């Protein structure tokens with residue numbers, strides 16, 4: 001190669017590097033739009049038995065017995081797919097689903113950790129969902145708070161909290177009111 005060709009090769013490499021730098025800078029400046037705050041209000045309608053339970057036991061420690069009076073011993077893992085309704089009445093309009101896991105994590109005291117996707121099937125947020133990954137101290141029936149750590153669709157980059165209030169808790173039905181405050185991008 002003569003000097004001129006070597007210079008040309010170096011020039012082309014530098015040009016490529018320059019273009020790649022600009023392209024990657026462009027990605028770093030990806031814009032999310034304006035942040036906004038949304039409040040949501042809905043009810044979890046859990047059915048623990050019958051033909052179509054919304055919540056099923058999938059794992060438990062080997063020698064632990066699960067009974068009606070001991071449904072959440074340490075180590076029990078439940079999968080849930082719970083309809084979310086607009087109103088307190090279980091026959092009111094279904095607006096979405098809570099799908100995920102509830103794990104009993106307390107050795108000495110009852111504690112549940114929730115890993116649940118809250119997805120909407122109607123209204124402004126149809127097709128969007130947010131993620132709850134949080135302790136869920138279900139014994140605090142009047143007021144407890146769960147962390148919202150992310151989301152999809154209209155809930156991209158979401159963070160916030162859900163305030164829960166247990167309205168009914170029998171061996172077959174659990175109804176929980178959820179008031180959500182969520183920060184996300186349009």
Ligand SMILES: *[C@@H]1O[C@H](CO)[C@@H](O)[C@H](O)[C@H]1NC(C)=O
Pocket residue numbers: 121122123126127
């Ligand atoms: C929600 O979105 C799905 C998928 O885009 C669509 O099929 C459905 O009709 C929508 N439902 C409502 C109630 O808007």
Ligand SMILES: *[C@@H]1O[C@H](CO)[C@@H](O)[C@H](O)[C@H]1NC(C)=O
Pocket residue numbers: 041163164165177178179
């Ligand atoms: C949830 O919000 C509703 C309506 O905004 C309100 O009536 C209710 O008292 C709230 N409940 C809790 C537990 O914060």
